[in-house]
Amino acid sequence: MRKRLHGAVGLLAVGGLLGTFVPPAGAEETGRNRLAERLREAMNEVRFQEVLDTAPPGSATARTFAGTVDKEARGLQRPATVADPRPIVQQPQVDATVIELDSRGRPRSSGTVLMSPLYKDGVIVPVDRDYSTESVRWRQWDDAGWYANRGQGTIDVIPGRENAPIDHMLAYPASVLKLMVAFGVLRLVDQGVVGLDDTYEYRPAEPSPLCGEATAKPVRRYLDESLTWSSNAASCALIKLLHDHGGIDPLNRAFSDLGLQTLRLRGTRPSNGGRWSNEITMSSLDTAKLLLLVGGGPGTLWTAPDGTPVTRNVLSPASRRFFADTLAQQGFNDMLSNTNRCGAAYPAQGIPQRTLSRWIGADGTVTVNGLWFGHDVRPCDAAAEVTFAHKTGWVGNSGADAGIVRALPGRGGRHYIIVVFSNLGTQYIDPHRPPTPPGVHPVTYTEKFADLARIIDTYEKNRYR
Structure with missing residues (x-):
């Protein structure tokens, strides 16, 4: 009853605030979560199970990855060529959430769907009025366990969920973990421990192929490099900065206190900020x-487990603005959006976002940290409908993208958050994937993510009149 009342109240409030939002017919009477239903339908429509595995069980490539702890370093082992890809052996892991926002950035509805070998057609996660759930037994990602244990996992993320009706192993978040790092560093900024313009001297006490050499840069530059072009070296520096100031444990406690219990930045090395392992969960x-x-509106966004109202003031206005503005500078628009490859027959274009000029050369093509995408993006920018402030991530068996979509003026009015985690990283390709032209950055993910995102974006656009 509580959930039905919350849904009805939310829809009534939206009607009063926006006027242009059209709720699905019958939603007030039935209490159906149409958004979650549409998300589940879309995940089935794109048929994630049709991808090919370039490192199938027992292959030589799979053996080179076996036992690797540092997942981002493993990502650097991406095979240059694909000798004999095979159909994926079972339904992939996909964990997707959409939160609809009103014109002021306040949540009004959400949908979360999980897909795995246990839930081949996807399962809708029931959430309460705080956009939380106790219905899922969350498990930590296990590389070998995905094959051996039907994607179920063996290590619990949240204790006491043994009897939960849904059992799901969280995909490794890859570089989307840098959102947690940035949040932790900006908390230190708000506390006066460090300043954005302070120079941090990163001096790793032990070498790491992930983290690189010693550097000295302003904190804001490390944050920019970490979030906009996903510098692992900058992110290692920021994690070490957190360790230097005793900020890791308080950050994890803050996540738990806020009711974000699956967000855990654990297992990293204080000596260099490296070792990004499966202990890190989202x-x-x-x-x-x-x-x-980061982008939310005024008032209570949800209520924490101890009954405390959670507002956007968890971060200061200046930190929120810096965080959101930096995410909006994202260079890698190549998973839920593919506008860096504007006009290409492959991959699908996904969310029709605007590309930031900082990455666009005189010929209209995008280059990010030396990686050239080879397509003139100016036609797509001219037709863009939204901005997408987001963070992507990948390793061989992880593909992730998380961000905030907002319509450009006169382009449909939608405003929502979309997050997708999956085990479909660079190890998995589409059967119809064409050869990569010389000098062009290869396609990183299956285009099915972009197909999914475009379905959801069209749905959200049509929710407004």
Whole structure:
């Protein structure tokens, strides 16, 4: 009853605030979560199970990855060529959340769907009025366990969920973990421990292929490099900065206190900020709520487990603005959006976002940290409908994207958060993937993510009149 009342109240409030939002017919009477239903339908429509595996079980490539702890370093082992890809052996893991926002950035509805070998057609996660759930037994990602244990996992992320009706192993978040790092560093900024313009001297005490050499840069530059072009070296520096100031444990406690219990930045090395392992966890729902703190509107966004109202003031206005503005500078528009490859027959274009000019050369093509995408993006910019402030991530068996979509003036009015985590990283390709032209950055993900995102974006656009 509580959930039905919350849905009805939310729809009535939206009608009063926006006037242009059209709720699905019958939603007030039935209490159906149409958004979650549409998300589940879309995940089935794109048929994630049709991808090919370039490192199938027992292959030589799979053996080179076996036992790797540092997942981002493993990502650097991406094979240059694909000798004999095979059909994926079972339904992939996909964890997706969409939170609809009103014109002021306040949440009004959400949908979360999980897909795995246990839930081949996807399962809708029931959430309460705080956009939280106790219905899922969240498990930590296990590389070998995905094959051996039907994607179920063996290590619990949240204790006491043994009897939960849904059992799901969280995909490794890859570089989307940098959202947690940035949040932690900006908390230190708000506390006066460090300043954005302070120069941090990163001096790793032990070498790491992930983290690189010693550097000295302003904190804001490390944050920019970490979020906009996903510098692992800058992110290692920021994690070490957190360790230097005793900020890791308080950050994890803050996540738990806020009710974001699946967000855990654990297992990293204080000596260099490296070792990004499976102990680091994020669910799509909690990640979407973290983004809600960054871009959210006024008032109570949800209530914490101890009954405390959670507002956007968890971060200062200056820190929120810096965080959101930096995410909006994203260079890698190549998972849920593919506008860096504007006009290409492959991959699908996904969310029709605007590309930031900082990455666009005189010929209209995008280059990010030396990686050239080879397509003139100016036609897509002219037709763009939204901005997409987001963060992508990948390793061989992880593909992730999380961000905030907002319509450009006169382009449909939608405003929502979308987060997708999956085990479909660079190890998995589409059967119809064409050869990569010389010098062009290869397609990183299956285009099915972009197909999914475009379905959801069209749905959200049509929710407004």
